[in-house]
Amino acid sequence: MAVMMYWEALQRAQDEEMTRDPLVLVMGEDVGVAGGTYKATKGLYDKYGAERVIDTPISENGFTGLAIGASFIGVRPVIEIMSVNFAWLAMDQIFNSAAKVRYMSGGQLTAPVVIRSPGGTAHQLGAQHSARMEKVFMGIAGLRVVTPSTPKQAYGMLKAAIRCNDPVFINEHELMYNMKGEVPDGDYFHPLEGSEVARPGRDVTLFGYNISVHWCLEAAEFLATHHGIDCEVVDLFTLSPLDRAGIKASVSKTHRAVIAEEAEAPVGVGSEVIAIINEECFFELDAAPLRVSARNVPIPYNHKLEKAAIPSAKDIVHAVLKMFGK
Template identity: 50%
Template sequence: MAVITYRDALNQAIREEMRLDPSVFLMGEEVGVYQGAYKVSRGLLDEFGPMRVVDTPITELGFAGVGVGAAMVGLRPIVEFMTWNFALLAIDQVVNTAAKMRYMSGGQISVPAVFRGPGGSALQLAAQHSQAFESWYAHIPGLKVVMPATPADAKGLLKSAIRDEDPVVFIEGEMLYNTKGEVPEGEYLTPIGVADVKRAGTDVTLICHSKTVSVALKAAEQLAADGIDAEVVDLRTIRPLDHETVLASVSKTHRAVVVEEGWSFAGVGAQVVDVIQREIFDELDSPVLRVTGADVPMPYNKHLEKASKADPPKVIAAVKRVMYLES
C-alpha cells in the first residue's frame, strides 16, 4: 500500500470524486492557480479546468452561499476555507441555510455540500488563527462534522463526505497535512459516524479526535512503560457521534479521559462525558476527566502557546488521576 501524506490523501479523494461525478466541483481562495494555500488542490486546476476548480475572491460569506445555492439545485460543491477561523464569516450560510433547507422545506431540498479546511492551531499563529470550532458546528442539527486524524481516514472520509446527501463540515489539521501513512489506492470509503480504535488497551480509554489522536497515542506509549495499557478511541466523526464504540471501550476499561484541542466549555468532551455517564454510569470506576486547550485566547509566545495545548504529559496526569495513582 502506498505511503502518502494526509495532504495528498485529501487530494486523491477530491480528484477521484471529481473524475467520477461531473457535478462535484471545488471552490475557495487560492484553490486553482496558486494550487491551494496548503497545496491540497495541487494539480486539480490543470486536470479539471477553471469551471470545476474555482478561485474565489476573499469573501467567505459570499462563496459559502454560492456553494449552498449551487448544492440546492443539484451540484456537489466542495467549499474550501483557507482555515476555519475565516469561516466564521460564513457561518450564517452553514448554519442558517445549509443545515436547515431540508427541514424548513419539508424535505424538498438537499444541500449536498462539503465545507472543508484546516481547523485548530498550528504554531505561533496567535489568537485569531488558532481556534477549534468543531463543537460549534456539532451543536447544529442538520450538519455532520468529520475530523480525520490519519491519511487513510482523510481519504476515506472525504470521499464519503462528498457523496453524502447532507452538508458536511470537514475539519482538517494544518499540523497533519505533512503526516504520512498507508492509504489504499482507488475506491476506499470510510463511513461517516464510525469511530476507530487506534490502539487497543484494557486499563483506560483515551477518547480523542484529529490532532489529539497523536497526543493520545504518545501518552499511551509512555503509559505502557509504566505498565498502564491505554485504549485510544479516535472519534473520526463528531456528529453523528459513535456512542457504540465509545461505550464498548469504556465498559471494558471502566475509566476514561477525553482529549480535545478546543476549549472546555460546552466542548466535544462535554458531550462525550454526558453520553458515558448517562448510558454506563455503573461501569465507571472513576469520574471521566477531560484534557482541553487552556480557556484563554491563544497566545503568540511559544512557551505560553505550548502551555495552553493538550499534550502527552497532561493526558498522562489525567490518566493517573482516573486510576487513582495521583491526586
C-alpha cells in the same frame, strides 16, 4: 496500499471524484492557480479548468452560500475555507441555509456540500488564526461533522462526503497535512458515522479526535512502558453524530475514561462524551472521567504561552496517573 501524505490523500480524493462526476467542483481562496494553501487542490486547476476549480474572492459567507445554492440543483461543491477561524464569517450560510434547508422544506431540498477547513493551533499564528471550532459545528442539527486523524481517513471521508446527500463539515488541522500514512489503492469510502479503536487496551479509555488521537497514542505508549497501564485509544472520527455505542462499548470494557481535545473545555467534545457516558454506562465507571483540554484563553502569540495554552501527550499522562492515584 500506497504511503502518502495527508494533503496528497485529499488531493487524490478530489481528483478521482472530479474525474467521475462533472458536477463536482472545488472552490476557495487560492485553490486554483496557486494550487491550494495546503496543496490539497494541487494540479486540479490545470486538469479541470477555472469553471470547476474556482479561485474565490475573499468573501467566505458569499462563496459558501454560492456553493450551497449550487448544491440545491445537483452540483457537488467541495469548499476549502483556508482557516476555520474564517468559517465564522460563513456561519450564517452553513447554519441557516445548509443545515436547515432539508428540514424547513419538508425534505424537498438538500445541500450536499462538503466544507473542508483546518482548525487548530499551528506555529504562533495568534488568536485569530488558531481557534478550534468543532464544538460549534457539532452542535448544529442537520450538519455532519467528521475529523480525519490519518491520510486514510482523510481520503475515505472526503470521498464519502462528496457522495453523501447531507452537508458535511470536515475538520482538518494545519499541522497534519504532511503526516504520512497508508491509503487504500482503489475507491475507499470511510464511514461518516462511528469511531474506531486505534489501540486496544484494558485499563482506561483515552478518547481523542483528529490531532489528539496522536497525543493519546503517544501517552498510551509511555504509560504502558513506564507505568504498566494498558490504555485503549478510541478515535472519535465523527463528532456529529457522536458514536454513543462505541463510547459505551469501550468504557464498559475499561471502566475509566479520559477525553483529550485541543479546544477549550467549556461546551466541548469532552463535556459531550462525559454526558454520553453518564447516560449510557454510568454504573460501569470505576472513576470519574477526566477532560484534558486547552486553557480557556484566546491563543497567545508568544511560543511559551502558546505551548502552555494547548494540551499535550504529557497532560494526558498526568491525567491518567492522577486517575490511578499515582
